[in-house]
Amino acid sequence: MSGDQTKKEHVAGDHSADEAWPLFVEFLRGKESRITQARRIVFDRVFARHDHFRADDLAAELSSGPDHVSRGTVYRTLDLMTQAGFVQKIRDQEVHAHYEHIYGHGRHHHLICEDTGEFVEFSSKVISDEIDRICKKHNFTQRLHRLVVFGTKV
Amino acid sequence: MSGDQTKKEHVAGDHSADEAWPLFVEFLRGKESRITQARRIVFDRVFARHDHFRADDLAAELSSGPDHVSRGTVYRTLDLMTQAGFVQKIRDQEVHAHYEHIYGHGRHHHLICEDTGEFVEFSSKVISDEIDRICKKHNFTQRLHRLVVFGTKV
DNA sequence: ATTACTGCAAAGCATTTGCAAATGC
DNA sequence: GCATTTGCAAATGCTTTGCAGTAAT
Numbered sequence: 001m002s003g004d005q006t007k008k009e010h011v012a013g014d015h016s017a018d019e020a021w022p023l024f025v026e027f028l029r030g031k032e033s034r035i036t037q038a039r040r041i042v043f044d045r046v047f048a049r050h051d052h053f054r055a056d057d058l059a060a061e062l063s064s065g066p067d068h069v070s071r072g073t074v075y076r077t078l079d080l081m082t083q084a085g086f087v088q089k090i091r092d093q094e095v096h097a098h099y100e101h102i103y104g105h106g107r108h109h110h111l112i113c114e115d116t117g118e119f120v121e122f123s124s125k126v127i128s129d130e131i132d133r134i135c136k137k138h139n140f141t142q143r144l145h146r147l148v149v150f151g152t153k154v
Numbered sequence: 155m156s157g158d159q160t161k162k163e164h165v166a167g168d169h170s171a172d173e174a175w176p177l178f179v180e181f182l183r184g185k186e187s188r189i190t191q192a193r194r195i196v197f198d199r200v201f202a203r204h205d206h207f208r209a210d211d212l213a214a215e216l217s218s219g220p221d222h223v224s225r226g227t228v229y230r231t232l233d234l235m236t237q238a239g240f241v242q243k244i245r246d247q248e249v250h251a252h253y254e255h256i257y258g259h260g261r262h263h264h265l266i267c268e269d270t271g272e273f274v275e276f277s278s279k280v281i282s283d284e285i286d287r288i289c290k291k292h293n294f295t296q297r298l299h300r301l302v303v304f305g306t307k308v
Numbered sequence: 309a310t311t312a313c314t315g316c317a318a319a320g321c322a323t324t325t326g327c328a329a330a331t332g333c
Numbered sequence: 334g335c336a337t338t339t340g341c342a343a344a345t346g347c348t349t350t351g352c353a354g355t356a357a358t
Contacts, residue, residue, distance in 0.1 A: 046253070052253065052273075053253055054253070055253060058253075078253060082253075087253045088253065088298075089253055111288070111289065111292055111294045111296075113294075119206075120292050120294070122288055122292070124284055124288060126280065126284045127281055127284050127285075130278055130280045130281050130284075131281075131301075131303060134265070134276055134278060134303075135265065135303065135305065138265055138274050138276070138307070139307065139308045140265045140267075140274070140303070140305055140306070140307050140308070141305045141306045141307075141308055142265075142303055142304075142305040143304050143305040143306070144242070144303075144304050144305075145301065145302065145303040145304065146301070146302050146303075146304075147285075147299065147300070147301045148299065148300050149285060149288075149289065149294070149296055149298075149299040149300075150296070150297050150298050150299065150300075151289065151294055151295045151296040151297040151298075152294070152295050152297070153292070153293065153294050153295075154293045154294070154295055
């Protein structure tokens with residue numbers, strides 16, 4: 001294992017949720033939204049996990065047991081937490097699979113404007129070389145990579 | 155408009171489909187699969203488009219009219235074309251949204267092993283700097299970027 | 309008390325699948 | 334003629350939503 005691989009060793013009763021919670025409270029107050037039990041439960045569970053997770057899994061996890069929170073509320077809370085910047089949705093914008101034909105195209109990447117939906121394609125040898133280097137370092141055989149930049153065209 | 159933005163000026167009766175078709179035929183033969191009308195229609199339509207498209211849109215487009223092909227067949231053909239390397243699915247692997255909490259985490263990217271599902275996180279200043287440079291060049295204000303590398307861990 | 313939030317179950321929606329009929333070989 | 338593929342419609346699986354009841358302010 002390569003030394004710089006991000007390690008995530010956290011104890012179960014991680015207290016980062018406790019640290020972060022007041023910030024979420026502030027965020028909710030700012031939106032005239034309420035501080036509820038269900039939101040606290042979801043918030044804690046998100047911070048108890050230190051991996052990527054699916055909204056669906058979290059919802060399933062919380063659908064039974066003492067800290068019961070319904071599916072709908074889990075999704076709604078996750079959305080709030082995303083707005084507040086506590087979680088990131090790994091696949092924002094792209095709700096469904098998109099395709100493009102690549103015959104005769106070079107591999108390229110996209111700048112996607114969140115206002116208009118326009119996109120600009122670009123490619124960069126600097127980036128592909130760097131990715132090659134990183135893969136080599138991690139003994140990883142690359143099949144393809146994908147880079148998307150979200151923002152706004154000024 | 156920036157000069158190097160990829161322009162895609164193609165005439166309607168683009169002939170790249172005709173050029174590429176024999177290769178697809180070869181691919182299908184190699185799999186003992188059949189060369190059918192429906193496949194040809196989908197193939198042509200994909201090449202007639204020069205933008206990103208959704209499988210669903212294409213299916214809707216082909217669900218009526220003279221060149222009728224059913225939804226199921228569109229999806230199945232798109233899958234074959236992906237295997238054959240004529241199209242790329244912009245969002246492969248990730249069928250549903252994943253989340254991760256980012257409080258206290260630096261922005262990072264992932265190498266995802268397609269065999270085991272394992273992933274390695276990494277970050278690279280070289281890459282973020284290059285992206286900044288490209289955004290600047292295109293007068294683009296970046297909100298976030300996402301980079302994923304698919305492959306196998308050896 | 310008022311208003312937002314929750315739980316539930318139903319609706320949505322892209323995608324997949326089963327199966328009888330059609331088509332390619 | 335036989336096997337694969339198609340079309341259709343039903344099923345799937347995640348996500349969203351409407352609404353009546355519940356909790357927060």
